[in-house]
Amino acid sequence: MTTPFRKVALVTGASRGIGRAIALDLAQRGFDVALNDIARQADTLAETVREAEAFGGRAIALHADVSSKADVSSMVESLLAQFGRIDAVVNNAGILIAGPVETLTESSWDVVMDINAKGTFLVIQATLPAMKRQGYGRIVNIASIGGKHGAPEQAHYSASKAAVMGFTRVLAQELGSSGITANCICPGIILTDMGRVNLDDPEVQKIWRSKTAQDRIGAPEDVVGPVAFFCSDDSAFVTGQTLNVDGGIVFS
Template sequence: MTRHAIITGASRGIGRAIALGLAGRDYDLALNDIAAQDAALKQTAEEVRGLGRRCVTILGDVSKLDDCRGVAAEAVSGLGHVDVLVNNAGILRIAMIEDLTPEIWDQTMAVNGRGVFQMTQALLPHLKERRYGRIVNIASLAARTGGPGQSHYAASKSAVVGFTRVSSMEFGQYGITVNAVCPGIIVTEMGMNNLRDPERVAHFEKVTDLHRLGQPEDVVGPVAFFASDDSAFVTGQALNVDGGIFYS
């Protein structure tokens, strides 16, 4: 049976890999990103269609409540119904605490934290009505450890893990599961914040059990599991997808 999924922040990086991965697993897709990413989003959508899947693109900023409502409504009307929400959109602006501004803190919380809440709330009536749903939130290893310059990012991703847990409690009665994945060091534009210095790359390769950095495709399998019926009795979890760095 073809399932239908919304993926936020899907023009590049991990979101793009999830889009192509779910397309290859028989999902029709509604792909979201901000207006500035329009061309890249359309390109990803073309690649999805090239895999034989239906795909609609919906511009919108997940930090804005009205945009989230619009994304949910357009996805439902464009695909007919929606089964899966992947809350992937996120930002990372590096700032040590002594330099951190309320503006950076608020923007980080608005996209990474409030965006997950708003997209979830916007799609909830539809999932409740259908008594079926899979919500997969992309948190981060930063919710477990964080690193210097990422206090606000770590706080926002810890919020995602907490929100995942309580969403699971509230939505289980409607047949909706909610899980999070916590990627480690993944080579994307965002990941490059950690990877510009070759010594940092060598460090992360050394302290990761698999002795390599992650690629966006490494995140796809765990997301696909949580998005599928294989995880029907798994909810409220946050899974580290980090090559074994956290417990090293």
């Protein structure tokens, strides 16, 4: 079936790393893309917008902190004013602050939960009315294998990603009859600015590599195909699922 309009995808945290790779891939696949990041990333985001436009569609930058309800609602307002619809939402924005439970500060717990878990909720709540009106939507939430088996010094990060998975399963059940699917991707160890928290030391990199069946660390581009599948009509009958994209670390 052909679509008589260009689909629109919102990608959060799109200036660099996995979000940038997803944004460029969706642009290449024919989506118009609305690319979000915090204002501090404005220059990098502008560069990603330029790269996305080179694929021939429209691309816009939307500055917003996903953990702020006010920011998120003006972001979605601006997106709808410019594109008029939202077909796919990729909640990719996230942060990782490492530290053992015993010394974890309350503010560190809060900021990680606010951006990773609450941010996902706020973006979905703000975009749902448009997707429900259309009777169509593809939600892809980027969680982490850390949300499944955890890792030392990542208690709040793992908790936030487990929250994203639980949230996604509920979305699937609440929205199943509205033409909207909701799925999660759990990246493994991916070489990005965030990934470097784990990977700065070559010895640590070797250990992580050896944990993967494929004996390699992932690149942001390794994540894009599975995201595109969940953003497409090929996954119309798949909802509430979580897919590990980790080169073979977690097998459930």
